[in-house]
Amino acid sequence: GENVEQHPSTLSVQEGDSAVIKCTYSDSASNYFPWYKQELGKGPQLIIDIRSNVGEKKDQRIAVTLNKTAKHFSLHITETQPEDSAVYFCAASMAGFQKLVFGTGTRLLVSP
Amino acid sequence: GAGVSQSPSNKVTEKGKDVELRCDPISGHTALYWYRQSLGQGLEFLIYFQGNSAPDKSGLPSDRFSAERTGGSVSTLTIQRTQQEDSAVYLCASSLSAGGGEQYFGPGTRLTVT
Numbered sequence: 001g002e003n004v005e006q007h008p009s010t011l012s013v014q015e016g017d018s019a020v021i022k023c024t025y026s027d028s029a030s031n032y033f034p035w036y037k038q039e040l041g042k043g044p045q046l047i048i049d050i051r052s053n054v055g056e057k058k059d060q061r062i063a064v065t066l067n068k069t070a071k072h073f074s075l076h077i078t079e080t081q082p083e084d085s086a087v088y089f090c091a092a093s094m095a096g097f098q099k100l101v102f103g104t105g106t107r108l109l110v111s112p
Numbered sequence: 113g114a115g116v117s118q119s120p121s122n123k124v125t126e127k128g129k130d131v132e133l134r135c136d137p138i139s140g141h142t143a144l145y146w147y148r149q150s151l152g153q154g155l156e157f158l159i160y161f162q163g164n165s166a167p168d169k170s171g172l173p174s175d176r177f178s179a180e181r182t183g184g185s186v187s188t189l190t191i192q193r194t195q196q197e198d199s200a201v202y203l204c205a206s207s208l209s210a211g212g213g214e215q216y217f218g219p220g221t222r223l224t225v226t
Contacts (some may be wrong), residue, residue, distance in 0.1 A: 043217035099157040
């Protein structure tokens with residue numbers, strides 16, 4: 001089955017810096033890659049996603065890149081703000097399968 | 113509009129008791145998913161529904177776990193004879209259709225088995 005690895009497990013940055021979180025997946029059949037932000041005591045919130053027919057997608061300060069050959073994808077947050085502090089999860093799913101396979105999460109701390 | 117709702121938000125139960133967790137998906141979403149998140153861990157898939165059918169139950173950890181969905185809407189996850197290792201946050205998500213991509217999560221139910 002699919003396996004998703006996520007790095008780093010924790011990331012501390014200063015406000016205004018950029019943050020990058022990386023994930024790798026094992027099954028080349030995976031074709032949908034969402035990113036979720038989870039704040040303390042809340043459910044995960046979808047912040048951006050990408051499909052395998054696209055190499056990059058941007059939404060304001062957030063971007064995701066996908067390298068199908070290397071089977072890895074990354075989340076980029078620019079001009080970080082304290083409210084970006086949360087746990088971020090990547091996930092992958094395969095065509096025809098409905099479940100998401102999640103990475104183990106990255107705790108991002110943005111210091112003022 | 114209203115998002116995915118779950119109840120109760122917290123549940124403390126004694127080992128050996130049965131519990132029921134409820135999920136109300138976003139109106140019009142035909143697919144519904146259950147995941148489990150243990151302390152400090154990622155999310156683990158349990159089961160998903162398309163309408164009232166459960167095509168994939170592969171993530172249910174044991175036969176003590178079961179789920180049903182009625183009327184294509186509300187779903188209930190039941191854990192029988194709870195064990196301490198069942199303690200976790202149980203998350204429900206819904207999507208417009210199975211394979212439709214975006215899954216939207218509820219706030220979860222925190223289950224503690226004492």
